[in-house]
Amino acid sequence: MLERGVMNVPIKPGMTDDEVVKHRNRWEEEMKAAMAENERELQQIKQTYEEKLRLARQAQKADENRAKLEELKKQHPHLSNLNFDPQLSGKILHILHKGANTIGKEDNSDILLLGPSIQENHAIIHVHDEGQIIIEKGSPEARILLNGDPVTSQSVLNHNDRIMFGTTQLYIYQDSENATR
Secondary structure: OEEOOEEOOOOOOOOOHHHHHHHHHHHHHHHHHHHHHHHHHHHHHHHHHHHHHHHHHHHHHHHHHHHHHHHHHHHOOEEEEOOOOOOOOOOOEEEOOOEEEEEEOOOOOOEEOOOOOOOOOOEEEEEOOOOOEEEEEOOOOOOEEEOOEEOOOOEEOOOOEEEEEOOOEEEEEEOHHHOOO
């Protein structure tokens, strides 16, 4: 209804000039409100699109990270958490690197564990170049169970060994490269 920048307001026969002005003003307000509503809806659609795009990018990045993590799991020995709830098992993963991997509640530990009976320096896992993996206590007070048996000296880890640190931190040792040992 806009022609050359001028609004053509439908005028009824017999309207006075004041009625025409009031009618035109009311009609202009309705059009401005409709345009504002359209603009608001357009912004909402644009924002929804941007939000969907952001979520899609996050999902893609998470998929890439998951793929990298799966590749690391195949290449390196690691500890994976075990939980009574199967949906929570395998959610925490610690990759073991060559050399000494310290475990404890000390901030500079390679693997930080918090919980009852966890010592500052609880355990050390040694990853040797020839593929042998050894676990030992980091302090005399540390409680470590390997497949249900207390660790009192250096012990060799084998694929799928269960390790309890303290009284609540249960992990499974996995090494896909040496799974047949």
